[in-house]
Amino acid sequence: RLCTCPSQLRGNAYDYIIVGAGTAGNVIAARLAESGHNDILVLEAGVSEEGVPASQVPLMAPTLTPSTLDLPSICYNAHASGSDTPYDWNYTVVPQTHLNGRTFPVARGRILGGSSSVNYMVHHYGSSEDYDRLARITGDPGWAWRNMRRYIDRHEKFVPPADGHDATGQYIPSLHSTRGVLPKSLPGFSHAIDSKVIATTQELSAEFPFNPDTGGGNVLGLGWAQSSIGGGTRSSSATTYLSSVINRRNVDVLVNAQVTKLVHTGTICGKPSFRGVQFASGPRAPTTNVFARKEVILSAGSFGTPQILQLSGIGDRTELTSKSITTIVNNPSVGKNMSDHALLPNNYLVRGESLDNLLRDPVAFGIALDQWQASKTGPLANGISNHLGFFRLPNNSSIFATTPDPASGPTASHWEMLVSNFWINPSLPRPDTGSYLSLTVALISPTSRGTIKLASKDPFQAPLIDPNFLATDFDRYTMRESVRAIKRFAAANAWSDYIVEPVGNLAAQTDEGIDAYVRSVSSTILHPVGTASMSPRNAAWGVVDPELRLKGVEGVRIVDASVWPFAPNAHTQAPVYLVAERAASIIRGY
Ligand SMILES: Cc1cc2nc3c(=O)[nH]c(=O)nc-3n(C[C@H](O)[C@H](O)[C@H](O)COP(=O)(O)OP(=O)(O)OC[C@H]3O[C@@H](n4cnc5c(N)ncnc54)[C@H](O)[C@@H]3O)c2cc1C
Numbered sequence: 001r002l003c004t005c006p007s008q009l010r011g012n013a014y015d016y017i018i019v020g021a022g023t024a025g026n027v028i029a030a031r032l033a034e035s036g037h038n039d040i041l042v043l044e045a046g047v048s049e050e051g052v053p054a055s056q057v058p059l060m061a062p063t064l065t066p067s068t069l070d071l072p073s074i075c076y077n078a079h080a081s082g083s084d085t086p087y088d089w090n091y092t093v094v095p096q097t098h099l100n101g102r103t104f105p106v107a108r109g110r111i112l113g114g115s116s117s118v119n120y121m122v123h124h125y126g127s128s129e130d131y132d133r134l135a136r137i138t139g140d141p142g143w144a145w146r147n148m149r150r151y152i153d154r155h156e157k158f159v160p161p162a163d164g165h166d167a168t169g170q171y172i173p174s175l176h177s178t179r180g181v182l183p184k185s186l187p188g189f190s191h192a193i194d195s196k197v198i199a200t201t202q203e204l205s206a207e208f209p210f211n212p213d214t215g216g217g218n219v220l221g222l223g224w225a226q227s228s229i230g231g232g233t234r235s236s237s238a239t240t241y242l243s244s245v246i247n248r249r250n251v252d253v254l255v256n257a258q259v260t261k262l263v264h265t266g267t268i269c270g271k272p273s274f275r276g277v278q279f280a281s282g283p284r285a286p287t288t289n290v291f292a293r294k295e296v297i298l299s300a301g302s303f304g305t306p307q308i309l310q311l312s313g314i315g316d317r318t319e320l321t322s323k324s325i326t327t328i329v330n331n332p333s334v335g336k337n338m339s340d341h342a343l344l345p346n347n348y349l350v351r352g353e354s355l356d357n358l359l360r361d362p363v364a365f366g367i368a369l370d371q372w373q374a375s376k377t378g379p380l381a382n383g384i385s386n387h388l389g390f391f392r393l394p395n396n397s398s399i400f401a402t403t404p405d406p407a408s409g410p411t412a413s414h415w416e417m418l419v420s421n422f423w424i425n426p427s428l429p430r431p432d433t434g435s436y437l438s439l440t441v442a443l444i445s446p447t448s449r450g451t452i453k454l455a456s457k458d459p460f461q462a463p464l465i466d467p468n469f470l471a472t473d474f475d476r477y478t479m480r481e482s483v484r485a486i487k488r489f490a491a492a493n494a495w496s497d498y499i500v501e502p503v504g505n506l507a508a509q510t511d512e513g514i515d516a517y518v519r520s521v522s523s524t525i526l527h528p529v530g531t532a533s534m535s536p537r538n539a540a541w542g543v544v545d546p547e548l549r550l551k552g553v554e555g556v557r558i559v560d561a562s563v564w565p566f567a568p569n570a571h572t573q574a575p576v577y578l579v580a581e582r583a584a585s586i587i588r589g590y
Pocket residue numbers: 019020021022023024025043044045046065107108109110111112113114115116118119120121122123124257258259260299300301302304305308525526527528559560561562570571572573574576
């Protein structure tokens with residue numbers, strides 16, 4: 001049942017309490033509920049996604065979070081374009097030392113489905129070597145690709161693209177599943193630039209080879225994007241996993257319930273037990289305690305999970321003491337080791353038709369929205385990029401003389417490029433005129449590490465989020481070389497009649513000029529991980545063991561992006577889904 005007020009709950013004790021109805025939390029809820037034997041409570045700080053059209057219409061996604069990707073005013077009702085939104089936590093990063101001290105929004109969904117309800121729907125699993133590396137790091141072969149592949153079968157349901165085009169050659173069906181829970185598809189709207197992208201992979205095949213499926217474990221090269229879109233509509237963990245169980249009698253889902261801390265319920269086998277959860281609907285609202293007969297599962301995401309741990313007295317003693325919080329478990333790893341894919345937007349002025357005019361013009365946008373409503377087709381039924389690719393620095397790059405290769409393996413990547421037929425630049429609003437091509441870069445194997453710390457002991461005060469972007473020579477080098485690489489891509493003959501000129505300081509040529517450009521426009525592609533990292537059972541570092549049990553504590557597991565100890569070669573939702581599927585299997589014992 002969907003509950004909107006604590007008095008609607010069936011009681012104050014459940015078998016499992018899941019904190020956060022997000023990407024991972026809803027997988028756990030659905031898998032634990034489907035046996036029918038477990039009594040489940042899901043607590044979500046945000047609102048229901050029902051009646052939020054922008055969470056369904058793929059190209060309206062930017063309106064759900066603070067974003068400079070302005071859409072016409074008809075897309076906004078509850079908030080103004082570019083400002084805080086009711087579906088987001090509206091966090092900002094602390095001033096970034098290596099990005100000219102800039103600060104910028106770092107979106108996180110605050111809605112049923114969590115970030116899967118507000119994200120841009122790219123759905124790729126990463127490199128097989130990410131999973132093998134996870135197995136090596138944790139000492140648990142169960143995280144290796146050969147084992148994790150089976151969860152793709154349970155998770156995804158590959159469906160035809162929204163426009164029904166023949167997708168032969170655009171993916172490798174044998175790497176995918178049509179039997180899982182979450183509908184996903186190839187792009188459902190073709191752009192005039194699609195043929196130029198493919199032509200570039202032929203013309204510059206040594207540097208930008210065509211990859212027939214970057215979403216099946218083998219990432220290198222450029223291919224067609226896969227998205228969590230089915231029938232032209234977003235597939236979130238709420239519309240798939242959660243909706244399959246929300247009407248069951250053994251499931252309560254409470255919205256507007258922000259967990260303020262875990263409740264220390266005693267000692268079991270010499271360890272502090274935290275089988276209780278405290279929540280409230282707001283800073284001045286009364287708190288309620290609920291208790292788990294079996295386990296509490298924290299799925300509040302890479303920011304929410306470490307914040308809740310720290311508020312509960314689980315974290316770095318020195319930091320907790322400075323916030324007047326009594327330490328119950330001293331674990332300095334909580335909130336550390338954060339890594340994120342830095343984003344570098346690169347825009348070109350082009351001649352010809354892009355989506356920019358549609359995104360500026362309320363009349364044209366209204367017609368597209370009518371089309372989406374009538375048939376779930378058209379430009380709004382599609383994600384932000386029809387093509388993306390993952391690339392390595394050359395093996396003889398000078399940086400490898402001083403920095404060991406941080407990629408997950410020799411077939412994993414250092415950076416990613418997304419090709420979009422319109423202006424994408426979180427640091428600069430779209431110009432009022434002109435058509436644009438965006439070649440957006442993401443730093444895939446960063447070596448910088450950041451932190452999540454409490455600003456105060458007030459659970460309603462945002463944590464201090466410091467991704468510490470581009471703090472290392474390797475990260476700065478890779479960004480610089482990615483700029484040179486995308487310029488080679490854009491210089492292909494395939495674009496000669498199309499691209500007019502690079503926008504702004506993308507034109508820079510020297511190391512110093514490119515570095516200054518990178519510092520001035522880079523931000524985040526919103527893939528933070530690692531703040532409650534998985535580590536071997538007896539390791540002195542890390543927050544959860546390979547079965548995702550909170551170290552030093554009884555009765556709590558963590559299942560969300562925070563447990564990934566490093567950023568995978570993917571936009572992070574699909575890797576989070578796979579971790580959650582395996583976590584559910586571990587908890588259920590099969
Ligand atoms: C705007 C945006 C675009 C993105 N684009 C993509 C993309 O295209 N492809 C991709 O793969 N990834 C993308 N990502 C990243 C991806 O969506 C996330 O990595 C992934 O969804 C994280 O899953 P999670 O389960 O860890 O957290 P979430 O899905 O964020 O879930 C956490 C949930 O916990 C709730 N919560 C937090 N704190 C509390 C509390 N104290 N009490 C109760 N509830 C709480 C939150 O409200 C949320 O519902 C994007 C993210 C954003 C924000």
